[in-house]
Amino acid sequence: MPASSATPTPLTASIARGATDVPLIEQTIGALFDAVTARQPDHEALVSVHQRRRYTYRELQTEARRLASALLGLGLQPGDRVGIWSHNNVEWTLTQLATAMVGMILVNINPAYRTAELEYALNKVGCKALVTMARFKTSDYLGMLRELAPEWAHGEPGRLEAQQLPHLHTVVWIDAPHQQAVHEPGMLRFSELLARGDAGDARVSTIGAQLRATEPINIQFTSGTTGFPKGAALTHRNILNNGFFVGECMRLTPADRLCVPVPLYHCFGMVMGNLAAFTHGATVVYPNDAFEPLTVLQTVQDEKCTVLHGVPTMFIAELDHPRFAEFDLSTLRTGIMAGSPCPTAVMQRVVRDMHMEQVTIAYGMTETSPVSCQSSVDTPLEKRVATVGQAQPHLEVKIIDPDTGAIVPPGQSGELCTRGYSVMHGYWDDPEKTREAIDAEGWMHTGDLATMDAEGYVNIVGRIKDLVIRGGENVYPREIEEFLYRMPQVQDVQVVGVPDPKYGEELCAWIVLKPGQTLSEDEVRAFCKGQIAHYKIPRYIRFVPEFPMTVTGKIQKFKIREAMAQQLGLQEARTA
Structure with missing residues (x-):
């Protein structure tokens, strides 16, 4: 238009x-997808090149209904939160559609999250189930979950209990079709869960007909x-x-x-x-x-x-x-x-x-x-x-x-x-x-x-907000500051964005140490690694005796940006 x-x-x-x-x-996602499928059932809906998989609208609808049925079979109900912790794949989209069909709330979890962020996200909204990649490159997602919940080594799939993750009772890990069986204690394979479902399960249609378009269906975390x-x-x-x-x-x-x-x-x-x-x-x-x-x-x-x-x-x-x-x-x-x-x-x-x-x-x-x-x-x-x-x-x-x-x-x-x-x-x-x-x-x-x-x-x-956009990722400095405050050597810390030709902005942390304490840049980065997402780890770290302030004691972050831009030979930093 x-x-x-x-x-x-x-x-x-x-x-x-x-x-x-x-x-x-004014329809729900499930109702609209059903209507589109009815008009063009054989039209291609989804192609996942790296997985070598293709689905028509009818095939995608069938698989999504099967997954919705399987989620209901786990004891999940409309309104329950289901997390998805994965990069792009067919399983992500099936979970998006299936949860919407039966009124479960999909919780998007950034694959760059590490243990502290994951624990907070799952507990904040009370996720009862989590669909996750097993691993990706150097990220061991199942390993991070076991770190948070070692009790699961002796748990039964679908009936997990963990002190640090009290709401979460089911973890489903995304496997590849026809992949040789791998045993993950306490966790379900996605293909195994899907096989439990029935695309003709009447509960899916019954629940779908009762849903309202004004009901929450998705939670996305924003710092x-x-x-x-x-x-x-x-x-x-x-x-x-x-x-x-x-x-x-x-x-x-x-x-x-x-x-x-x-x-x-x-x-x-x-x-x-x-x-x-x-x-x-x-x-x-x-x-x-x-x-x-x-x-x-x-x-x-x-x-x-x-x-x-x-x-x-x-x-x-x-x-x-x-x-x-x-x-x-x-x-x-x-x-x-x-x-x-x-x-x-x-x-x-x-x-x-x-x-x-x-x-x-x-x-x-x-x-x-x-x-x-x-x-x-x-x-x-x-x-x-x-x-x-x-x-x-x-x-x-x-x-x-x-x-x-x-x-x-x-x-x-x-x-x-x-x-x-x-x-x-x-x-x-x-x-x-x-x-x-x-x-x-x-x-x-x-x-x-x-x-x-x-x-x-x-x-x-x-x-107006103190937001940094690094390569399309929104990063709020206060979140990084709160994390760095956990270091016993840190008395105060201020995080700002400085110009960067590749990412638009990069993070910079100015740190005031407690009297008598010492700390190195590498020690700060090591403290962050594995605990917060890689893009939240400051690229530039400086140890300073004090911060620039107004006469009323307000920290002037724009002066920190200007000083770093001058020091690094970059274009003038933004002051907004």
């Missing part, structure tokens, strides 16, 4: 409303400035409509084949990828379990993909691959670039060299399911480069003065707020933080500084 349809007349204030000519979907991640609870209505309208901006049809190299545990993969495709009867294609530029290029060529998603660093890696010129990418036409600001030169190369003349830019956050603004296939290239597009259908976006709450004039900077169907149900079991984020009138306060022009195009200019 043309982006210009959202704001047909020049704006006199920085508030815009998206188009409403296409109605919202908070208080140091601990918050679980954003999203409903069928939230993510199904967002996926649909994201697909509308790209004008998806069943003829499209969407290459998804972005992670499914992010909204980017599971909503802007999976649900954007499924709501339009298109085909989803996974080139690999995790991003690798060569397999993306090979997959686009071999599978004749028409749509490609990615953060700017992914597109840069693909364009700069030494074998780039060998591949025929002429089938591409559109896709989404999001996650961090897109350099103009990169956008121009994507359009010219990857044939993505209709590539779109999207902006959002987990708490808004995620997209609030997006350009469309009709948006002029200069607008796609300089802005994040206009308000999505059925959504309102406004820019306010952070101090007064007043809507600012076009062109003036202020805090971006979003209202509409996409705003989350709330932070799981945290009404106080929910009230801080969503005001009494339903506006989600993003913490981002933005401007809006007279046509309603939004430009993100900075951040």
Whole structure:
């Protein structure tokens, strides 16, 4: 749909409303997937290249119903939380669909999480079951679970008990079809669980018919400035409509084949990828379990993909691959670039060299399911480069003065707020933080500084929240600071983002040691390794006697950024 349809007349204030000519979907995810399957049962729905597996819509529906039946057989009920701790694969998507069919709440867990983060996430939302990869490269997921719960060595699958993980009673590990049997004490193989299910189980249809679209169906963790991640609870209505309208901006049809190299545990993969495709009867294609530029290029060529998603660093890696010129990418036409600001030169190369003349830019956050603004296939290239597009259908976006709450004039900077169907149900079991984020009138306060022009195009200019975006990953410094405070030598610590040509930003920690204590950079990194995700470990570590402060005692993080940028010979650090 043309982006210009959202704001047909020049704006006199920085508030815009998206188009409403296409109605919202009021079905559940399961009901909509069943309807699409009924229309085109033999159309290809999912291709997992690295697993060499293909599914039509009917085949995917059958397997998802079988898994839903098996989950019910474990004693799980609608509303129970089921975690998924894995990179991209068929099992991830089957779990996404199956849980939605019977009203269980899928909990996305970042595969980069380590023991401390995993323990917090599982216990915060009370996960009763966890589907996990066994291992990936140097990550031993089952080993980390055993570290948290050594009691499971003597447990029975489906009846686990552990002091550190009191809610979790079932762990299902993802095996490969026809893989030789491997015994994992206390844990179920995914193929074994699937074999227990019955695609014709009447309970699946009965429960599905009773579900409401406004019920939470997904929890995604987003780090908070208080140091601990918050679980954003999203409903069928939230993510199904967002996926649909994201697909509308790209004008998806069943003829499209969407290459998804972005992670499914992010909204980017599971909503802007999976649900954007499924709501339009298109085909989803996974080139690999995790991003690798060569397999993306090979997959686009071999599978004749028409749509490609990615953060700017992914597109840069693909364009700069030494074998780039060998591949025929002429089938591409559109896709989404999001996650961090897109350099103009990169956008121009994507359009010219990857044939993505209709590539779109999207902006959002987990708490808004995620997209609030997006350009469309009709948006002029200069607008796609300089802005994040206009308000999505059925959504309102406004820019306010952070101090007064007043809507600012076009062109003036202020805090971006979003209202509409996409705003989350709330932070799981945290009404106080929910009230801080969503005001009494339903506006989600993003913490981002933005401007809006007279046509309603939004430009993100900075951040109110102390957020670092490293290669598309959102990192809140307070979480890292809280973790480093655990070191007995640390008296105080401040973490900031500094410019980086590859990742956009890198983490830097300034540490004040307790009197008489000594500590090295390597000791700090060793303390972090295996406990927090690799991308949260500061690249730069400096030991300082004190922090720059205002006369009132407030730490001036922008001066830390400026000092590091000067010391490292980087471009001036952001001060927002």
